[in-house]
Amino acid sequence: MAAQYEDLQKVGREQIESSLKVFGAFSKGLQGIAAELADYTKRSFEEGTSALEKLAAAKSFDKVIEVQTEYARSSYENFIAESTRIGELYTDLTREAFKPYEGAFARVRPFTER
Structure with a gap:
């Protein structure tokens, strides 16, 4: 009983x-994600x-169109790059957060494979 x-x-x-x-x-x-988002903002x-x-x-109107087009292009590229970076940070977060449970899952697996 004491051993249990x-x-x-x-x-x-x-x-x-x-x-x-x-x-x-x-x-x-x-915290890393929040810092990255603050920098992006x-x-x-x-x-x-x-x-x-x-x-x-x-x-001139042509210059206005040029400036707006350049801004839209760079904003889009930056958004895509930042979205990719945030996605990578969330992936890393998930991996790190569930690492402590990997050992527990490994110990349970032999019981479920019977």
Whole structure:
């Protein structure tokens, strides 16, 4: 009976440690994503402000179209690049967050394959 109780305590401790590791990984990953999004927002605002200044200084309609087209193209490219980067960060977050549970899944697998 005492051995079963000790085994139960050990499993409980392992689960708590795994949960703390998962929480730490999520916290770190979400901080990285938030920082990346804040940087992207700042860059987007600066690029928008610069484009607006160029539009205000444009002397002809052709120049306005050129500035707007360049801004739209660069905004689209930056958005795609940033979306890809954020997707990679979420993938890394998921991998890191579930790493502590890999050992638990490996121990359970032999019981499910019987």
